Amino acid sequence: QTGTVAANPEQYDQAYICPVTIGSQTLHLDFDTGSSDLWVFSNLMPSSEVDGQTEFNTNSAGATKKDGYTWSISYGDGSGASGVVYADTVNVGGATATSQAVEAATSVSSEFTSDTGSDGLLGLAFSSINQVKPTPQTTFFDTVKSSLEAELFTADLQSNGPGSYTFGYIDSSKYTGSITYTAVDNSQGFWGFTAGGYTVGGGGSNSTGTIGSAIADTGTSLMYLPTAAVQSYYSQVSGSSYSSSQGGYIFPCSASLPSLTVSIGGHGFVVPGSNFNYSPTGSGNTCFGGLQENTGIGFTIFGDVFLRAVYAIFDETQGSPRIGFAAQ
């Protein structure tokens, strides 16, 4: 089987939301290659924590409670959620898991309550970091992968319009040139890979350096690189500065933003400058940068700002996992 589902950007491309059928309900979930739990808003939550989201109905006929199973998760941005566990049929654009662990929230943090476009998350990292106790559950991809035409999924994220995720096949209309594959280190449960050199701006006249280990994370909005690369980038953005009040680099919204070329698997992938204007700060006609330092996180994240510039293939067809990137 295969699946194809639209990936709809929230405001400022903060996250990408996809329709998922769970039992007879359709919920809109944030597909996240940086975590491994499929959790949903549910009827078990206090109404004070729900702001228009669709709630998974744990009383529906097809939902089977997994007695004694609980979950609790916290994310890099300090948000989190917790609850209990059901099994139900989950259909993502035609790819169907007949008995998938659906983690029903009993409580979510304020960040999720105020993220009114998302009814929960669908984790696409490795099942080794699933947070269900006493027994970790498999991700949707792990549950269905043996039934897919090919054991892979792909991400085509777009700005200002729907992109898509596919399960079981590569959509050759989504990219140009060839796919460059590189090995994945999943020892931390992530789609980890090694990025090489970078160059700020075209023409090769600007600074270069190396990035090192990184993760591909559709559930992170921005791109977080080592300080040297970030300082080198913003040294080419006139009027930019680090704002402690905003918590990152900002610049005049009218600034001209250079591209950033990153070498992965020996191929240079160009992130256009426009990808690095994330959102207005709300003061002084300054804008918040889509490229920020990884110091607060501890590792380098190639989030949506990078992934919008490529077609990404998350591939387990070779036994060992690999990740592929192609220009689009």
Ligand SMILES: COc1ccc(CN)cc1O
């Ligand atoms: C509050 O919103 C989120 C928090 C954490 C993740 C996972 N990286 C996704 C979100 O949309």
